Amino acid sequence: MLFKLSFSSMRKSFKDYLVLLFGLTISIAIFYMFQTLAQNKVFLESNAMISSIVFVFHVGTFILAAITIFYIFYATSFMLSMRQKEMGMYMTLGAKKYKVAQMMFFETFFIGMISLLIGIAIGIGLAEGIASLFMWQLDFSGEGFEAFYLSSIMTTVIFYVILFSLTSIVNAVKVARQSVLELLHADRKHDEVNTKGSRTIIGVFFAIALIAVGYYAMIHIDKLVQFGVILAAITITIGTYLIFISFLPYFIKKLKGIRTLNEKGLNAFTLAQLRFRVMNLTKVLGTVTMLIALGLGALTAGISFYHNIEKQSSMFQTNDVVVHQPSETDEEIIETLNITEQHEYRYKVKKDGVYFLKEDLLNNPPLIREFNPEIKEIPEPKSVATSLPAEKYAWNEDEQMKAMPEGWYTAISTELNTSFYMFGGRDIYIYDKTNFQKIDGKEQHVFTAMIEDFKEALPKLEKIDKGQQEIAASMTGEKPETTGSKYSNYVAIKGFSNGTIFMGFFLGVAFLMMMASVLMFKLLSSANADIQRYDMLRKIGVRRSVLTKSIYRELFLVFLFPAIIGLVHVLVGMQMFSFIIIEPYTKIWIPISIFILIYGIYYVMTVQMYKRIVLPKEE
Amino acid sequence: MSKPVLQVKNLHKIYGKKNQNQYHALDHVSFTINEGEFVGIMGPSGAGKTTLLNVISTLDDASEGTIEIAGTNITSMKQNQLADFRSEQLGFIFQDFNLLENLTVYENIALPLSLQGVSSKKIKPNVEKVAQRLGIESILKKYPVTISGGQKQRVAAARALVHEPAMILADEPTGALDSKNAKSLMETIMDLNENHDVSIMLVTHDPLSASYCQRIMFIQDGKLYKEINRNSTREVFHQQILNVLAEFSG
Ligand SMILES: Nc1ncnc2c1ncn2[C@@H]1O[C@H](COP(=O)(O)OP(=O)(O)O)[C@@H](O)[C@H]1O
Ligand SMILES: [Mg+2]
Numbered sequence: 117m118l119f120k121l122s123f124s125s126m127r128k129s130f131k132d133y134l135v136l137l138f139g140l141t142i143s144i145a146i147f148y149m150f151q152t153l154a155q156n157k158v159f160l161e162s163n164a165m166i167s168s169i170v171f172v173f174h175v176g177t178f179i180l181a182a183i184t185i186f187y188i189f190y191a192t193s194f195m196l197s198m199r200q201k202e203m204g205m206y207m208t209l210g211a212k213k214y215k216v217a218q219m220m221f222f223e224t225f226f227i228g229m230i231s232l233l234i235g236i237a238i239g240i241g242l243a244e245g246i247a248s249l250f251m252w253q254l255d256f257s258g259e260g261f262e263a264f265y266l267s268s269i270m271t272t273v274i275f276y277v278i279l280f281s282l283t284s285i286v287n288a289v290k291v292a293r294q295s296v297l298e299l300l301h302a303d304r305k306h307d308e309v310n311t312k313g314s315r316t317i318i319g320v321f322f323a324i325a326l327i328a329v330g331y332y333a334m335i336h337i338d339k340l341v342q343f344g345v346i347l348a349a350i351t352i353t354i355g356t357y358l359i360f361i362s363f364l365p366y367f368i369k370k371l372k373g374i375r376t377l378n379e380k381g382l383n384a385f386t387l388a389q390l391r392f393r394v395m396n397l398t399k400v401l402g403t404v405t406m407l408i409a410l411g412l413g414a415l416t417a418g419i420s421f422y423h424n425i426e427k428q429s430s431m432f433q434t435n436d437v438v439v440h441q442p443s444e445t446d447e448e449i450i451e452t453l454n455i456t457e458q459h460e461y462r463y464k465v466k467k468d469g470v471y472f473l474k475e476d477l478l479n480n481p482p483l484i485r486e487f488n489p490e491i492k493e494i495p496e497p498k499s500v501a502t503s504l505p506a507e508k509y510a511w512n513e514d515e516q517m518k519a520m521p522e523g524w525y526t527a528i529s530t531e532l533n534t535s536f537y538m539f540g541g542r543d544i545y546i547y548d549k550t551n552f553q554k555i556d557g558k559e560q561h562v563f564t565a566m567i568e569d570f571k572e573a574l575p576k577l578e579k580i581d582k583g584q585q586e587i588a589a590s591m592t593g594e595k596p597e598t599t600g601s602k603y604s605n606y607v608a609i610k611g612f613s614n615g616t617i618f619m620g621f622f623l624g625v626a627f628l629m630m631m632a633s634v635l636m637f638k639l640l641s642s643a644n645a646d647i648q649r650y651d652m653l654r655k656i657g658v659r660r661s662v663l664t665k666s667i668y669r670e671l672f673l674v675f676l677f678p679a680i681i682g683l684v685h686v687l688v689g690m691q692m693f694s695f696i697i698i699e700p701y702t703k704i705w706i707p708i709s710i711f712i713l714i715y716g717i718y719y720v721m722t723v724q725m726y727k728r729i730v731l732p733k734e735e
Numbered sequence: 736m737s738k739p740v741l742q743v744k745n746l747h748k749i750y751g752k753k754n755q756n757q758y759h760a761l762d763h764v765s766f767t768i769n770e771g772e773f774v775g776i777m778g779p780s781g782a783g784k785t786t787l788l789n790v791i792s793t794l795d796d797a798s799e800g801t802i803e804i805a806g807t808n809i810t811s812m813k814q815n816q817l818a819d820f821r822s823e824q825l826g827f828i829f830q831d832f833n834l835l836e837n838l839t840v841y842e843n844i845a846l847p848l849s850l851q852g853v854s855s856k857k858i859k860p861n862v863e864k865v866a867q868r869l870g871i872e873s874i875l876k877k878y879p880v881t882i883s884g885g886q887k888q889r890v891a892a893a894r895a896l897v898h899e900p901a902m903i904l905a906d907e908p909t910g911a912l913d914s915k916n917a918k919s920l921m922e923t924i925m926d927l928n929e930n931h932d933v934s935i936m937l938v939t940h941d942p943l944s945a946s947y948c949q950r951i952m953f954i955q956d957g958k959l960y961k962e963i964n965r966n967s968t969r970e971v972f973h974q975q976i977l978n979v980l981a982e983f984s985g
Binding site: 375376378379380381382383384385388389391392648649652653654655656657658659660661662 | 792794814815817818819820821822823825827829833834835837838842845846847848849850852854855858894
């Protein structure tokens with residue numbers, strides 16, 4: 117009989133259950149998505165740039181599991197808050213306590229199992245969708261990745277069945293422990309506000325000190341290495357929680373203390389609600405902040421690695437295109453490029469050497485980038501300024517000839533691409549006109565150019581590079597794997613970055629989806645308690661629009677604090693990558709915009725659902 | 736003759752949609768309350784008292800008829816206008832107090848003024864004035880959970896009064912109070928009416944509370960069925976009320 121009642125009331129409040137189902141499903145889908153990567157060691161090891169990536173994923177699994185446990189408890193307590201009044205009513209009508217507790221267990225578990233089914237299905241779909249989107253974007257084959265991964269399904273099922281059993285028991289026990297009156301008046305609790313000044317000051321001091329240590333560790337990660345990562349993780353996490361425990365409640369209290377602000381319009385109420393949230397949500401806000409930091413961090417690192425490919429490949433070469441002995445097809449392709457600067461240099465090839473014409477070089481000294489291991493930015497191009505007074509110079513000094521000066525050496529080997537791949541073991545010489553003419557051999561030339569948009573020209577450059585491989589083959593008798601051109605460097609760097617970028621994107625999106633829904637749940641689970649407050653305000657004549665505005669403002673601030681702190685963590689945290697990424701902050705607006713978009717959607721969704729709960733429908 | 740503060744004409748309220756079983760909660764009710772009057776509405780449970788109050792207080796809309804409060808016809812107003820009207824012209828006291836428990840007593844009382852955009856400099860003396868009138872100056876800094884039911888109802892009354900509304904509407908304000916607190920609250924309300932010219936409409940089913948009114952209208956099955964005026968002492972009026980109720984149930 118009770119079960120029939122329970123089903124019919126579940127059908128009635130179907131929309132509320134939809135909210136719950138949605139949240140649980142997201143959590144399960146994300147957990148599963150993460151597992152498809154984390155458990156696929158073959159994929160991880162063969163695609164990651166960072167050798168300890170499997171370790172990183174172990175830590176990730178641990179963090180995600182911990183967060184998920186919190187999350188599921190919040191979500192199911194949302195369910196309890198929805199149902200407890202009714203449960204209390206059944207008890208006043210004479211239902212036995214254990215029966216009602218049993219019913220609560222059954223309901224929680226039932227919802228859990230449904231969401232597990234849907235969640236895994238959506239998880240497989242999401243993993244497939246996001247993976248193929250990123251793989252397509254990155255032009256990355258991602259061999260070994262499988263969206264439908266059996267062992268991940270097993271892990272997810274086992275983990276959630278255990279978790280739902282636990283939360284169902286907890287819900288049942290909670291119902292059983294409370295008295296009928298407590299259940300009936302569950303929505304009328306008062307929240308004490310205790311914020312002692314001295315405690316706050318100590319808390320804030322420790323928070324700032326800990327975060328400062330963590331930031332220091334991240335900035336000096338090159339010296340502290342793995343110890344630094346662990347140190348930063350611990351200090352920043354604790355510091356973040358401390359900020360939410362000590363500083364934020366104090367701040368809101370002070371804000372509320374400003375009479376002119378507090379007594380304006382509905383502010384007294386809005387601020388009271390906000391104070392209540394901040395007091396009750398310290399742990400959630402801290403968790404959300406850390407999730408934002410992790411998610412946004414992974415995303416930013418991924419995108420940073422992505423832009424790094426082009427930078428890394430521009431690290432040494434100024435010229436985007438270098439074509440030896442251009443063929444007719446090469447000429448045609450060159451015609452279509454957006455060239456900003458171009459030159460030609462004549463040379464002759466013999467069995468033992470390549471001879472460049474000094475006058476050509478001096479007329480248009482190539483721009484070079486001087487590599488300096490100390491500097492973390494791309495070196496500025498400089499034209500070679502050293503004069504060449506002698507008639508002949510050689511790559512390697514010998515009795516007859518001087519070695520070519522440093523800058524010229526770089527210019528010829530790198531900018532004119534006379535690498536081993538192109539010319540094999542031949543020596544390189546610079547001869548003046550008179551001596552150049554004496555060499556018997558066909559006069560050749562190398563064409564160099566800088567173009568407007570390197571990435572856009574990639575398909576054309578690929579064709580040119582194929583041709584250059586043929587020429588290299590004719591020089592060395594063997595077709596090389598790479599020509600040493602900027603294009604071939606780009607392809608090589610991209611090859612080993614893509615796996616890392618893919619993981620960054622994938623995890624980043626997963627974490628971001630997760631974090632905002634944690635907040636959404638916690639907020640919605642307390643919404644039932646606010647119904648009366650809004651109803652009273654409506655009765656004394658507060659316009660609906662004013663109430664709506666109050667909700668928007670209050671929740672905006674609740675969403676804002678974790679976002680700001682999480683963002684600062686990420687901005688500092690990107691320093692960790694500065695030893696493998698050149699200029700890690702390039703285009704940081706992209707991940708930040710993605711974050712703001714996802715977060716914004718959650719914010720608006722939360723406001724809408726909250727409004728639906730606390731404000732009666734418009735007539 | 737003083738002018739009317741509330742004019743109800745031919746008011747009809749139907750619950751339930753057409754073609755379904757409809758319920759006529761108010762059946763063509765008409766009456767007038769003058770400025771400075773203290774009128775009680777009595778009747779058995781389910782008679783339509785709360786419905787009447789809700790419709791007058793613009794919380795619910797009428798199916799038929801007109802309501803004029805302080806010269807304004809509220810039956811044709813839009814949602815936002817109604818909200819503004821409530822916040823400016825009406826004060827409410829409900830049975831279950833309806834205080835915001837996350838605000839202090841002071842903040843609760845100040846709310847109607849804040850909502851009307853009164854500056855915080857002017858709010859303070861106003862709040863203190865009504866608090867004094869209702870004898871709750873000492874608890875202004877407290878939160879509602881820490882005060883008694885009687886005090887809560889005084890706070891609710893203070894909040895209903897602070898913006899000097901045209902009329903106060905009270906629905907069973909003594910319903911959740913013990914007899915001592917009920918008596919003291921009714922004395923305060925009567926004082927507000929007699930010495931401060933506040934117009935009051937009080938819904939109750941408690942004869943003792945009703946005896947503080949000047950006039951009582953009895954309602955049953957959505958119809959006004961009797962009206963009596965107080966023309967001697969409260970004790971006599973109390974007896975008169977009991978007689979009507981006895982006659983009614985008999
Ligand atoms: N929202 C509603 N929908 C349908 N019927 C209602 C509604 N509100 C009240 N009623 C009915 O109208 C009648 C009068 O109710 P009410 O005004 O609350 O009575 P009172 O306050 O005098 O006890 C009751 O029979 C009640 O069942
Ligand atoms: Mg009633």
